[in-house]
Amino acid sequence: MAAPEAIAPLAKQLSTTMAAIHSRGWCEGTGGNFSCVLQREPLLLLMAPSGVHKGAVKPEDLILVDGAGRVQRGHGSASAETSLHLAFVEQTGAGAVLHTHSQAGTLLSQHYGPEQEGVGILELRDLEMLKGLEGVRTHACSVGLPVLANDQDMGRLRQRANPLIENAPHGLLIAGHGLYAWGKDLNQAQRHLEILEFLLEQHWRQLLLQSLVR
Amino acid sequence: MAAPEAIAPLAKQLSTTMAAIHSRGWCEGTGGNFSCVLQREPLLLLMAPSGVHKGAVKPEDLILVDGAGRVQRGHGSASAETSLHLAFVEQTGAGAVLHTHSQAGTLLSQHYGPEQEGVGILELRDLEMLKGLEGVRTHACSVGLPVLANDQDMGRLRQRANPLIENAPHGLLIAGHGLYAWGKDLNQAQRHLEILEFLLEQHWRQLLLQSLVR
């Protein structure tokens, strides 16, 4: 297993990133959860324990979780949503997964959520900021952010997410719940998170403006 | 009475919590008041004196108030709303009570406030963030936040609140006034406050979106 000295820099960066995300109001209460890949073979995630306030987690309070979702080091239990983190890491090769509960994310995930257990789509288009998503090279495009129905059964939720992950724009929404964003490392995951949260807030303002001013 | 060394850590935490709440715009001017249970037998609350700016109260400026609302130690007077703090502490076993005057809380407390002296209800439902309220285990539920008519007579206000406290979701609104949130200790009260304020802001955005975009 990774030596403590290999963990320290990443743990410090993850702790700082979580505090910054909380200060923006994107993980109120004990909402949100955040993970980084510490090693791939065998898989080990560094993440915050479940049920704590993400704005004040010290590097030494982070836990190590294996590919089956079991805590391998540290105090506390792993989030029930760990299996979703594992799905994104395994299917996309992501090195970090950030899950937020923002105002715009929550609102639009309900607005565009599927009626039953299908998938909704939130279409984002014609904005320069789309270029902040790795792989997008022009504003003149349309990106579909998938919206899954929420579920307290994590097995079902992961099954629902599986077929969508490959084509998702480094993120997806869960209805009435919030946003998952990922990237090849913590820096890129943070970039994708900021871009997607910006685009969600922008979309909500577009909806207001377009419905009012014609 | 509690020795000064027992007071210091709690006083420091309460002072820091109040500054954080002010920095979010939830207790402008001299608005809001905040208390923690220092001991139960006999009851002693640690709280900010009345009429001061809650963003800059030092730990040593906090006062001790007994179960009859009398100041037992420190300078300044107890808030007129101390009897409400005592009601929540006594009826729920709460260890901390946080009272805010946020934009969304003020707005929705008027929108859903009772016509006369009855009780209004603000219904919150189908959101993952509801699980941040102790005892809620699924998003697929509905939580009714009571809204009382405002009153400058604290005896009447407490009487109105009494029958609602037991079933309230760790919080209630007073019309045109703001939110009370409580928890078993200061950490939990802060969590409930952040969750309820998030849900109020979300509800106001839902009202706008639903009325505009059909």
Place this chain on the structure above:
Amino acid sequence: MAAPEAIAPLAKQLSTTMAAIHSRGWCEGTGGNFSCVLQREPLLLLMAPSGVHKGAVKPEDLILVDGAGRVQRGHGSASAETSLHLAFVEQTGAGAVLHTHSQAGTLLSQHYGPEQEGVGILELRDLEMLKGLEGVRTHACSVGLPVLANDQDMGRLRQRANPLIENAPHGLLIAGHGLYAWGKDLNQAQRHLEILEFLLEQHWRQLLLQSLVR
């Protein structure tokens, strides 16, 4: 004239207050101006020089201005709006005057501004936060915030303000321009500013909600 050692604590407090006001977005660019009474006989105001960014004024950069609006000490010129500061100080006995250009203040000052050179009124009512204005003892009241037409001629603007100052709720609006708030000292002026800005933001949200959701 006041000795430098008498100036230092007030200068430090004013500098800190201005930085806090800028951090809230209430005096963008070089907008806003802020003054404190250093002595009454003869009158001397401590204030920021004109045309500087109010978020980064050091205590030693503040200037002293006399009752005729002339700079008595320090570098830079006095704001063109100094005569309004003097009007509030002289007519109300205020010890500090804070002038902001917030989003809600600018918006509502235009919405309720007078057609010609008369006076508009923005009515604030039934809110607990009104009690943050010195002299208000119950939420069950109505407070009329005067709105003057804007003018680049400060003599005319002061003449227009004069008859309104005595009954104004420790503040008034200038149309398309912003808010003036005052208090017996800097602490009270800051309290009145926070309360009035809260009430303005609240009023704008009320207008949206009431026009949309009936």
Place this chain on the structure above:
Amino acid sequence: MAAPEAIAPLAKQLSTTMAAIHSRGWCEGTGGNFSCVLQREPLLLLMAPSGVHKGAVKPEDLILVDGAGRVQRGHGSASAETSLHLAFVEQTGAGAVLHTHSQAGTLLSQHYGPEQEGVGILELRDLEMLKGLEGVRTHACSVGLPVLANDQDMGRLRQRANPLIENAPHGLLIAGHGLYAWGKDLNQAQRHLEILEFLLEQHWRQLLLQSLVR
């Protein structure tokens, strides 16, 4: 070429300014870019390298770019939009150019953007804050902010911008993209940026209010 000791103070100020702009949410992800003129003959710009997070660029990470857009010192590549920075610097004599992607700027740039490749105009009027733009001396005026169609071809975008720069109010919008603001030095550019961003946010609120409340 400029000696390192001549670069240090400007590099420090630019780094601080970028961090402040990021903290306001005006350059999320790797959005935005920012430059200062270090010397005019021959022209050298100090700017952030492309594709980095603008909230955390250290002074020593800034690069030097010449009048042809080539990196002359430092690591990383120059932004694709460098040729626009050069256009503003060369045609207006500006000493600093700040380019942001704010919510209001993005939203209104789409709302007022041209149908094809023409130019849209966003009219700002009757606001005291207009006086924060160098050369404006009264609120009683109208200022037209040009809105260009967006383009990934920087040569075409610069050609489109060229005829508008001289009469633009120290700034212009690119549709679905964001705001460029400039000034004779970094302080003035920051002032113009804050003023224009304030006026954009204000305009969006005016549109909502006017469409709802008549």
